[in-house]
Amino acid sequence: MRCTVGVDVGTSSSKGVLVAEDGTILRTVTRAHTVERPRSGWVEMDANVWWQEFIDILRELLSSTDESEPAGAPTVVAVGVSGMGPCVLLADQNDEPVRPGILYGVDTRSTAQIRRLTEELGVDEITRVGGSVLTSQAAGAKIVWVADEEPMAWARARRLFMPASWLACKLTGAYVLDHQSASQVSPLYDIEREQWHEPWWSRYAASIEPPALTWAGDVAGHVTPEASAITGIPAGTPVITGTIDAWTEAVSVGAHGPGDLMLMYGTTMFLVATGSETLRTPSMWTTAGAFPGTRNLAGGMSTSGALTAWLKDLTAAGYAELLAEAARSGPGARGLLMLPYFAGERTPIQDPDARGVIAGLTLRHGRGDLYRAALEAIAFGVRHNVETMRQAGADIRRVVAVGGGTQGRLWLQIVSDVTGLVQEVPTTTIGASYGAAFLAATAVARDGAMPRIEHWNPVAERVIPDPEAKSAYDALFQRYLALYDATADVVHELAATQLD
Known part of the structure; x- marks a missing residue:
């Protein structure tokens, strides 16, 4: 075989x-x-x-x-x-x-x-x-x-x-x-x-x-x-x-054609929009594509799964418990708003001295609220990147989600609700190793047997935004942007003291 x-x-x-x-x-x-x-x-x-x-x-x-x-x-x-x-x-x-x-x-x-x-x-x-x-x-x-x-x-x-x-x-x-x-x-x-x-x-x-x-x-x-x-x-x-x-993850789910956006839910969050034109913006990364004739506008958040793992370790709870409690917390995390910049931030703010902020905490909040706020913070970061890409001229018509984070439906739903994007989730989300195996298969394909990724890895489901939740998140997103502007000076001063 x-x-x-x-x-x-x-x-x-x-x-x-x-x-x-x-x-x-x-x-x-x-x-x-x-x-x-x-x-x-x-x-x-x-x-x-x-x-x-x-x-x-x-x-x-x-x-x-x-x-x-x-x-x-x-x-x-x-x-x-x-x-x-x-x-x-x-x-x-x-x-x-x-x-x-x-x-x-x-x-x-x-x-x-x-x-x-x-x-x-x-x-x-x-x-x-x-x-x-x-x-x-x-x-x-x-x-x-x-x-x-x-x-x-x-x-x-x-x-x-x-x-x-x-x-x-x-x-x-x-x-x-x-x-x-x-x-x-x-x-x-x-x-x-x-x-x-x-x-x-x-x-x-x-x-x-x-x-x-x-x-x-x-x-x-x-x-x-x-x-x-x-x-x-x-x-x-x-x-x-x-x-x-x-980019190999994008290959693994067929998200490398013009109009495609790949969201990679991993330790960090990565976004790759593909087109044929070289788009330039100081907020994102312009790169060559994985294949001749393609160009990418890419973005990356410094924390994603790293942030949820930090909260898991901090609370000594399992992911299943935290997800269940976050679901009960509901949109808006009972009045919490988080900035996910716990390791600085890459795109679109390009601020290595940014730091995490949790606003609105009271004694009534629990770990499920914090976990919900973290998921929402990452989703707000995705929306910030997507809007910046579109302002730069990216034509985003199809969104494909990949990576370990796609195993949790709540996280996917929150991202769709915050961004208003329909996300396609492929059958196989194992990620870049699968994409590398596919590229290897194409390199040695026999006559008439060129593999096609839509046959290897068809779409398993689509995550549809909830209009009611999207409306609530629209207001929260504006507060998210304002929170960074309001806290940046103090956060930068604190970052300067964190020498090791």
Whole structure:
């Protein structure tokens, strides 16, 4: 039986899936991990953990196969990779990391470099070349941070990786990066020409060899005998280049065509709107798409599942209890209003010094009210992003929800009620690992057997907004916007005292 493997390295875990040719999931494996936060605003991870987890996942996926199955023992014909991003992993000439990988926009260490690059290059020119202003999401600024702050590591650095490209290299020896990921190495990528911007690369990253550019579903190389011996994947098996997890999640549910918006309910919330035109706005991220001819306007919230998990741990209650109590609390959380900026915020406010705020607390409020307020706060953040995208010209006609958070219907309903959006929920919401397996399947499809994601993963349900709840949330959303403006100065002063 022909199968593909997909592995995704996420913020809180790595996930692997073994998928049959028709899209049926045969095996899934997860390895939980934690990121390191050595200082306030720093979020990083040892890349060797990514590779070891990949090895462990593959061994378990392949060792658990049953040769007595009617369809026969699974034969892996291609491997898909995916990972969080944009990250900055710098390695030496032997592809050994010179320091831990620096994570995406939740890592805010490069504020000084963002300011310096913006002053040196000019915001208009940065936006013209790369599509976006520089924010904590800009991987290029984090490369410059290493050059400025860690000269010993910088002196050894010769190559740039992200989690997906790191796995592809470990498996095949290929040094590549997909266009979508590259477009977030701002300001070093020219989005219109779809190539590295040589003048700025030479100025800020001259000692780093630019990775070859390809597309997410293209074959990067083939599994080496050495990687085969370690992982159990047959030598010579094709491995795709892969891309950042949010875009691979969009692939997993078919939400990568013009007019589509993908909502990824994970540790953080990610939004990807797809079109054919390059849209520019200082509040969002303009990127290349996962496929040729597409462009994205993307946004990301710094907390989503991270906030609900924090409340779960704080209250020592289970998710089922909290969801039931939140449902009883009702729209508006009995007069509570929360800002979800517990780890700063990315889009659309682009404020790493924002912090969480809970307004309206009384002695009568309980944990269910707090949990309801958190779900509503995340929904308000989604609406803020969607409205900003539309103001920038995004044509949003179809919304698809994906990720672990889609398992809770209350959360989905609150987001639809707050935003007024109908959300399609696919049959399979396992996420980026499934999308990576699909891309791998398309890369090796036989004549006349090209897989289609609507066959692999059809829509299971649609979440329809409640007009009465939407009306109530409209007023609360205006208070949500006002609460940030009213508290920002005090919150920034407090953030300055939180040094570790």
